[in-house]
Amino acid sequence: MTSASQDYLRVEGVTKRFGTFTALDNVSFGAKKGEFISILGPSGCGKTTMLRAVAGLERQDEGRVLLSGQDVSHLPVSKRHVGIVFQSYALFPNLSARSNIAYGLKRSMKSRSAVNERVDELLKLVGLKGLGSKYPGQLSGGQQQRVALARAMALSPNLLLLDEPLSALDAQVRVMLRTEIRAMTQRLGLTTIMVTHDQEEALTMADRILVMKDGELVQNGTPSEIYDEPESPFVASFIGSMNFIRGSYNRDTGTFSKGSVRVRVDRQARSLKGEVLAAIRPEDVLVSTNGEQGPNVFEVDVRNVEYRGPIYRLALDLPLGHTETAPLIAEMPAEKVRRLNMTSDSRVKVILPSERVRLFHAEQV
Amino acid sequence: MADVTMTPVVRARGGVDAELWLKRALILIVSAWLVAVVVLPLFQLLSKSLLDNDGNFVGLVNYIEYFRTPALRDSIGNSLFVSLTTTVISVSLGFLFAYALTRTNIRFKGAFRSIAMMPLFTPTLLNGIALIYLFGRKGLITQGFFGAIPGFDIGLYGATGIIISEVIFTFPQAMLILSVALRMTDARLYEASDSLGASKVRTFFTVTIPGIKYGLISAVFVCFILAFTDFGAPKVVGGNFNILATDIYKQVIGQQNFVMGAVVSVVLLVPTVLAFIVDRIAQRRQVALIQAKSVPLVPKPEKLKDGIYQGFCTFIALLILGFFATAIYASLVKVWPYTLDLGFWHYEFRGTGGGGYEALFNSVRMALYSAVIGTAITFASAYLIEKSRGMNGLRQASYFLSIMPLALPGLVIGLSYIFFFNAPGWEFFGITVPNPLNWMYGTMAILVLSNIVHFYSVSFLTATTALKQLDREFETVSESLGVPFYVTFFRVTVPVCLPAVLEVAMYYFVNSMATVSAVIFLYSADIPLASVAIANMDDAGDIAPACAMGVLVVFINVVVRLLYSLLTKGVKRRTQLWAVR
Numbered sequence: 001m002t003s004a005s006q007d008y009l010r011v012e013g014v015t016k017r018f019g020t021f022t023a024l025d026n027v028s029f030g031a032k033k034g035e036f037i038s039i040l041g042p043s044g045c046g047k048t049t050m051l052r053a054v055a056g057l058e059r060q061d062e063g064r065v066l067l068s069g070q071d072v073s074h075l076p077v078s079k080r081h082v083g084i085v086f087q088s089y090a091l092f093p094n095l096s097a098r099s100n101i102a103y104g105l106k107r108s109m110k111s112r113s114a115v116n117e118r119v120d121e122l123l124k125l126v127g128l129k130g131l132g133s134k135y136p137g138q139l140s141g142g143q144q145q146r147v148a149l150a151r152a153m154a155l156s157p158n159l160l161l162l163d164e165p166l167s168a169l170d171a172q173v174r175v176m177l178r179t180e181i182r183a184m185t186q187r188l189g190l191t192t193i194m195v196t197h198d199q200e201e202a203l204t205m206a207d208r209i210l211v212m213k214d215g216e217l218v219q220n221g222t223p224s225e226i227y228d229e230p231e232s233p234f235v236a237s238f239i240g241s242m243n244f245i246r247g248s249y250n251r252d253t254g255t256f257s258k259g260s261v262r263v264r265v266d267r268q269a270r271s272l273k274g275e276v277l278a279a280i281r282p283e284d285v286l287v288s289t290n291g292e293q294g295p296n297v298f299e300v301d302v303r304n305v306e307y308r309g310p311i312y313r314l315a316l317d318l319p320l321g322h323t324e325t326a327p328l329i330a331e332m333p334a335e336k337v338r339r340l341n342m343t344s345d346s347r348v349k350v351i352l353p354s355e356r357v358r359l360f361h362a363e364q365v
Numbered sequence: 366m367a368d369v370t371m372t373p374v375v376r377a378r379g380g381v382d383a384e385l386w387l388k389r390a391l392i393l394i395v396s397a398w399l400v401a402v403v404v405l406p407l408f409q410l411l412s413k414s415l416l417d418n419d420g421n422f423v424g425l426v427n428y429i430e431y432f433r434t435p436a437l438r439d440s441i442g443n444s445l446f447v448s449l450t451t452t453v454i455s456v457s458l459g460f461l462f463a464y465a466l467t468r469t470n471i472r473f474k475g476a477f478r479s480i481a482m483m484p485l486f487t488p489t490l491l492n493g494i495a496l497i498y499l500f501g502r503k504g505l506i507t508q509g510f511f512g513a514i515p516g517f518d519i520g521l522y523g524a525t526g527i528i529i530s531e532v533i534f535t536f537p538q539a540m541l542i543l544s545v546a547l548r549m550t551d552a553r554l555y556e557a558s559d560s561l562g563a564s565k566v567r568t569f570f571t572v573t574i575p576g577i578k579y580g581l582i583s584a585v586f587v588c589f590i591l592a593f594t595d596f597g598a599p600k601v602v603g604g605n606f607n608i609l610a611t612d613i614y615k616q617v618i619g620q621q622n623f624v625m626g627a628v629v630s631v632v633l634l635v636p637t638v639l640a641f642i643v644d645r646i647a648q649r650r651q652v653a654l655i656q657a658k659s660v661p662l663v664p665k666p667e668k669l670k671d672g673i674y675q676g677f678c679t680f681i682a683l684l685i686l687g688f689f690a691t692a693i694y695a696s697l698v699k700v701w702p703y704t705l706d707l708g709f710w711h712y713e714f715r716g717t718g719g720g721g722y723e724a725l726f727n728s729v730r731m732a733l734y735s736a737v738i739g740t741a742i743t744f745a746s747a748y749l750i751e752k753s754r755g756m757n758g759l760r761q762a763s764y765f766l767s768i769m770p771l772a773l774p775g776l777v778i779g780l781s782y783i784f785f786f787n788a789p790g791w792e793f794f795g796i797t798v799p800n801p802l803n804w805m806y807g808t809m810a811i812l813v814l815s816n817i818v819h820f821y822s823v824s825f826l827t828a829t830t831a832l833k834q835l836d837r838e839f840e841t842v843s844e845s846l847g848v849p850f851y852v853t854f855f856r857v858t859v860p861v862c863l864p865a866v867l868e869v870a871m872y873y874f875v876n877s878m879a880t881v882s883a884v885i886f887l888y889s890a891d892i893p894l895a896s897v898a899i900a901n902m903d904d905a906g907d908i909a910p911a912c913a914m915g916v917l918v919v920f921i922n923v924v925v926r927l928l929y930s931l932l933t934k935g936v937k938r939r940t941q942l943w944a945v946r
Contacts, residue, residue: 057841076385078847090838092857104846155846 008033008191009054009159014063016049023049024060025215034189036182038196038206042238046215047195048163054193055161056080067159080159083152087164089144091136091151097123098132101150108155122150125184142173149181160185162194166201178205199239203227211235233277233360242279245326249276249359255295256359259320264295264354275362282313284356285330287340288349296352300328305337305344312337316350384849388753395746396759399766401802402818407773409788410781414627427628437612441632444608447524448592451531455588456581458532459539462681465674467547470666472675480682483689485537486922488879490899491915492530493601494908495692496521503702505691511702526602531592533688538591539584546580552662579648586644590637594774596882601903609633610882613776617886627784630777641772689919696913711913719901719910720893725917728895731809732877735816739873743821744866747828748854752840771822775882778819783886786811807889815887816877824869831865832858863936871929875922
């Protein structure tokens with residue numbers, strides 16, 4: 001966490017209700033100058049409302065929004081020095097790319113030549129040199145996105161707000177723009193907040209990710225913290241995928257047990273006891289190749305093998321004793337699956353590395 | 366992205382609060398305007414019906430008298446009878462016609478559509494007059510084409526004549542509404558029904574009819590309201606068959622009994638408002654049937670079906686063309702049915718009342734003002750109501766008041782405007798407030814205003830629909846860029862909505878030219894109007910000049926409509942370049 005004094009943007013205890021529906025529930029976070037923050041969550045979690053509250057498009061019912069330490073809660077969007085890119089781009093269809101970008105400039109710049117110069121600069125910035133005279137309808141989705149970005153950047157905002165900026169684009173264009181946007185904000189030292197429901201987008205672009213659920217901020221951390229140290233089963237399963245097995249935890253021996261299965265857990269889980277959820281990522285499930293033995297090695301049935309190009313996704317059944325089994329998903333490099341000749345209905349040994357197993361309160365689900 | 370240093374930009378400051386207040390003030394003005402031109406005059410009309418002729422409050426006495434007078438009371442049944450019959454015929458014919466245009470492979474669809482829309486440009490008085498030339502005592506059909514073949518008298522004057530006129534008047538409306546409904550369908554529903562082995566009849570009742578349910582409801586109510594409140598045609602061919610609309614006219618103009626006029630107006634208003642409310646409730650339940658993924662239905666050629674519909678549409682189109690041909694022919698014949706020389710005698714309007722070309726010129730002027738001012742007011746109000754945030758209550762109330770004139774018959778608007786604008790002032794708790802709008806009475810201004818209000822709802826809905834199609838974030842974008850909303854309104858909203866703006870203007874013009882019901886109470890002798898001239902010449906027995914005037918009104922409207930088509934094409938080609946990929 002950053003200290004409050006360094007933050008360019010601070011959101012303090014912001015709550016927003018629409019009638020009886022609470023869209024934001026006491027949300028607080030900060031962003032340092034130049035930081036790229038991604039707000040991630042399922043639809044309806046309040047992430048867009050959060051962005052609009054920062055922008056000044058929605059007035060929060062409680063709490064404050066501060067920019068450079070100054071309370072801007074009561075300032076309208078036009079006084080917050082923010083640039084916004086909307087999901088739909090909202091480009092004016094009857095104006096050329098140039099006029100769209102120059103839209104806000106005409107009021108702040110005196111001379112026509114100054115405006116033209118600035119627009120050229122912006123067109124170059126977003127890589128649209130020479131396309132200024134085109135209308136939005138004549139541009140591709142990715143190009144439209146760049147025009148929207150240039151328009152948002154026109155007034156040199158101190159804060160860039162992106163509302164699902166890439167969701168309407170083809171996969172390839174999306175990946176390319178991802179890198180370009182990140183490079184641009186880094187070069188300009190521009191504080192950026194991006195709302196997205198795409199975890200990959202958040203993981204690859206952001207310095208920090210805020211995960212939201214039902215109007216609440218459930219975790220705030222770097223991409224690796226969010227992925228490797230999820231604080232709740234929700235975060236664990238929303239970002240990446242996760243196997244869960246419900247069972248009991250013995251703090252003294254450091255083992256998780258369910259039926260006949262005992263799993264050693266290295267991580268300290270001081271506050272946990274009784275019923276818990278054990279969790280492991282599919283890519284952390286390893287196949288034993290040279291007959292290891294030990295507490296975390298299990299013989300499992302391969303129920304299904306799914307080809308996914310570079311990897312295989314294996315659906316496994318972990319026997320819990322008698323007839324009961326627990327489903328387990330594993331992901332493995334294609335090369336390994338081929339070498340071990342793993343097919344449906346075969347039997348293999350897997351290792352659940354004790355340092356990769358996490359435990360959650362069972363009631364946290 | 367290329368490496369460029371960013372020039373610092375100084376932002377425009379200030380003006381934000383002022384802008385917010387300006388927007389609020391404008392919304393307040395819109396609400397106040399609607400209250401002043403819709404609510405207050407109606408209130409004045411209602412209260413008038415509760416007073417005696419000397420202005421003393423008498424409660425429901427006038428209503429009791431109304432229901433005790435058989436001549437007046439019977440009109441309710443008569444009005445309901447003709448308008449319900451009209452609705453059944455119009456909606457049936459309109460459905461078949463619309464079905465032929467949207468779901469079959471007949472030829473000449475464009476021509477059929479244009480011909481079917483002709484009655485929209487016609488004063489309903491002309492409908493009656495043309496019918497007289499066809500089925501009247503000396504009519505073409507009655508006399509068997511001047512004795513060439515055996516004649517046939519259908520007994521035009523009375524219910525028959527009114528129903529035929531109203532069917533001609535309401536048919537295009539039903540056809541248009543049902544065409545839209547029939548076009549909005551998903552071919553996949555039909556494919557599913559086919560693949561499940563449903564018969565054609567079953568598919569019709571389980572897919573087609575439910576799909577156009579709301580369009581059908583709308584068509585029924587629109588036809589009913591139009592036929593129930595029309596005044597022009599019944600005045601000409603109604604004979605001794607009294608209906609509510611003609612009663613109001615007779616009470617006010619004939620007997621100068623304004624109080625009874627107000628009472629009949631309220632009686633006329635009740636079923637209309639009920640129909641309006643039921644339709645609104647029904648439309649609110651409508652969910653979008655057509656989605657982005659919908660597949661448009663392409664009718665498959667079927668020889669027998671296409672043949673039958675081709676015949677049907679040709680028949681209807683010939684009837685409409687024959688109808689207008691009769692009107693034109695009759696206006697050119699020297700002395701019907703004796704001297705059949707053709708010429709423009711009746712277009713000279715000599716020796717007839719009504720005002721002749723001055724009246725026609727005034728009508729054009731009035732229609733032009735109504736189109737320009739009406740479009741500006743309608744579009745700006747629709748924008749403020751649709752695209753603002755905050756003041757939700759006021760905006761919802763304004764929305765309701767904007768669609769309410771749909772339920773107000775022209776005669777009711779006309780009469781309530783007499784009461785409201787002619788009132789020298791009002792007394793509240795002993796304080797006399799002079800009427801600030803009294804100056805408008807008897808001027809062009811009140812004529813234009815009555816037209817704007819009379820045709821407000823349809824224009825408002827057209828504008829709202831166009832505005833709804835714009836990205837919701839346009840306003841937000843300009844706000845975030847520090848550009849005032851009115852700049853974006855003129856630079857983006859209006860240009861993008863230009864086709865809808867032109868459509869609204871055309872609608873105002875055409876209807877203002879043709880309407881007689883509201884203005885017949887409001888025109889003054891200094892400002893004669895074409896439609897009123899038709900009524901007055903018809904009253905005086907100068908049917909041929911009345912017919913000629915009607916033909917001129919239709920001619921001007923068709924020219925304006927053609928100009929509109931050309932203009933829309935031009936606009937689309939030039940300013941809407943962006944719409945083409």
